[in-house]
Amino acid sequence: MYGVFLVAGLALGAIYALSGVGLVVLYRSTGVLNIAYGAIGAMGAMLAWQLEQMQYPEPVAWVAALLAATLLSLAYGRLVAPYLSYREPVVKAVATLGFALMILGTANYFWVEAPRRLYLFTDAMGFEVLDVRITGTRALVLIATLATTFGIAIFLKHTRIGLLMQALANKRELSSVLGVPVIRIETYAWLISGVLAGFTGLMFGDLVRPNPGALTFLVIPAIAAAIVGRLESLPMTLAGGLIIGVVESMSTLIKPIAPYRSIAPFVVAAILLLWLQRNRKLTFSGHD
Amino acid sequence: MMTYTRFVGPAVACLALTLSGTAFAQQKLYGLNTGKAASGQPILVGSVVGKTGPDDFSAGALAAKAYFDCVNSNGGINGRPIQFLIEDDQWKPEVAGQVASKLVKDRGVVALVGNGSFVEMTVNAKLYEQENVAVVASACAVRECFEAKNIASTNQGPVPSNIAAVQWAIEKLGTKKVACIGLNIPSNGVWSCNLTNEWLKEKGLSGVSVLMNPGAPDANSALLEAVASGADTFLMSLPAGLAQAFLKAGQDQNLRDKYKWVAPTPLYKQGIPESIGAYWGDKVHVAIELTKWDGAGPDGKRWLAVMDKYGAKSDPRDTFSQAGFVSANIFVDALLKMDPKKIDRANVTKALKAVKNYRTDLLCGPWYFGDADFHQPNHASMIVTITKTGFKSETGCFDPSGKYFDKIRAMEKAQKLTGS
């Protein structure tokens, strides 16, 4: 029986982790913690659902979801983010909240909160491991998460753009003085993050429910996973997401805490944040 | 003893219009069915429903609206049309209070018909009593709806429906331990699952509650909790959309044959068998609160005909739609007996509260409003099984056993509400 809980936890954790990775990649190179990440994914997932309802073939729905999310992410990155590029990180984060509200309002206008189901071809696939059935979607989420995390890590280390992204992450002004094409590199970051947002939105829409509100605020546990990685480390974010998912799922088995199990991401993240800050005494503006 | 005489004026007119050319058209009709639209001073009627939120509970009000439209284009209430105002409480208590104030205080509706909500009755029961406005609801889901002076519903609410499903599962499926999956709303999921568990205890069996967060319901997570509870039967005491999500989660884990799956009435809805898929064929059993919609009764046919002619195509055809239709019929029949000049809130409330022994083939038993603190006029159910293509009857109407129902039956007898 434990297997069921482990699998469910890993699938959920993988979504958290993948969202977290998307957040971290962007934050590292642009300094923007994108609170609109969930909303961007939501828009993609809702479009996919709509297209499915209109009897379009499934690949069209997939492409539309990923494309819509990427475009939204790029639009913000190119059109709005530059106005705020020299502000404090918290202001940049709060600004993305404005973008999130705009997307959420639009999505809620077209798709009021209602019970829906999103079907993906992977739902019909599946295999049994140790008496536990694993659907194709769950397997896909897990594999995609692992592949993406390591893929991006390699990309950052071994390609020119990746290295430039790393440079931006460390010192933005210095990099631009040294001739790093800041805008172009940042655009890559918004692009990668947008694709990941679209994919996680689609997966979450399938595994939980395709509703704009639910998908938009999925960003909160995803931020928790990103916090575990201190908004820097991809492997830590991956581990954080997976651990949070498994802890949350396994807590189901412990009777008194079962109803409160979805608090897991926040407890883990809060404890970690406090631990990381334990030696600081004073704070100065501009530093986080 | 006074029994209720049915007025069939606009009712039959609506039928005759929709099925013109059939035998019904030749029925003797009363004066009002001129086929002319009513043009007098409108009678304001309201409805509060939970439309936007975890699930859409507006089917009852939509059916009532279809029926009122039909009545209006056939002479109305002795010449006066019904103006029907539907408000969405968005599943938010604050909004529920606001929209009810708007209807009852600002617009001055004479009554509310077809209400269906998970939050509205809890917040507003007191307001309705203070303002002396009667509510003939059709999709009550919370305790206050059945224990308020001025609210009576044509649906059963989760308690009788849950218990009917469980009673049948014990007899026919050999259920020993039930996990009751509900929403974590004190007056809904907590209440109905608790009473179901108590009922099970009375029978020497056991039940546990599995409660979902209504703000962010996660079916997978609830399924895991239900599995962990060690129950052999899952009772999905949920609105249709969430119950479907729960079944999808069960299918993902391939748990169909490891557990027994039963549900109260919300799953009795057109499109459900196709939507949950062939995987679940003959495995899900539903206790339905009103009679089957393909029943042969005249009111059942009339409901479908009115929905086809006056309702939107997207309006659901389900138990709550039937219940809304019955509520609207009760209301119209009561008003037709009144002097059209004296239709005000006080008189309408009095007339509605006087309704007893109202019989229709859409309900298993007779309906009454009554002047009690407790209203559970509808408590007998039928069981259907969801097949690959539709619904199959398992039982006729039956009244569940147990103390909870004995109390209601005794009260009905003492107050002579059912005519027997």
Place this chain on the structure above:
Amino acid sequence: MLLSVAALILIVPSLLDALYLRVFISSVIFTIAATGTAVLYARLGLVSLAQVALVGVGGWVTLRMWHATGLPFEVNMLAGAIISGVVGMLIGLPALRMRGLFLALITLMGAAGFQILVTGTQFPNGGDGVLGIAVTSIFMPRPLLGESDEAMLRYVCVVAVLCFLLVEFNRRTRPGRAWALIRKSEACAMASGVNVAFYKAWGFALAGFIAGIAGALLAGTLGVLDATTFPASESILLFALTVVGGAYHWLGLVLTGLLFRAAPAVLNDIGVNGHLAYVIFGAGLLHALITAPTGIAGQILDGLTQLAKRRAGR
């Protein structure tokens, strides 16, 4: 000034119909809550995303107190506010070592955690035990001075004015001076002998206290509370609207309350999907952050000053 406010409070409620009485009660209550957010944002430059959760804490304590003791509303309100202040301070404790983004995230984690806790426990409604959950809700009565909706609107307005005055008092006395220094530079503040940790914590306690008052009023208006009112998303939205309305002036906070509760209700009333308001809120937030840091109120007030200057110049 105070006189005209008093006149408004006296007259306006009697002109409103039942729907808008309810809507304005909610709006004023969230104006009070936003006052707390604004203390942190405008005075200390801190972003707190847990304010609506703290409103929930205040409401919870108020209901629990009333069901346990039956004391008058005002006593329970004070208890709710104090406990909520303490909780606010606990959430703010990390602020002693953090600021900016990570602090905002800590408060967001707190708000999300509260949402899950309170969804699990629900709000006390007359039952036994610590959690006090009964199957049939017993409603907490309205405060004696606010039994009708009209009186209740006056009541919440008066409390709102008192909260504004409390904040203003803090701003003009020692805490306000300390906050101003801390905002400039913590090192400077410390060098001038300001107890940085204490006054930061004081800011959080004050914000929490005010949130608690708002929670008590919400409980007092409705008689019961529901967990769906206090999700983390509402905390985020309230913060966003505080910036949009304008955190630096009481007029901005009144606007915040109206945007938060009255705008969706008005749209709903005229049959427009209330979600469209979010699009405007979002655009407003971006606009405020990029070009208008003092929010709508700031722009209105600037406009008025300009106008006055032009007149004087003529």
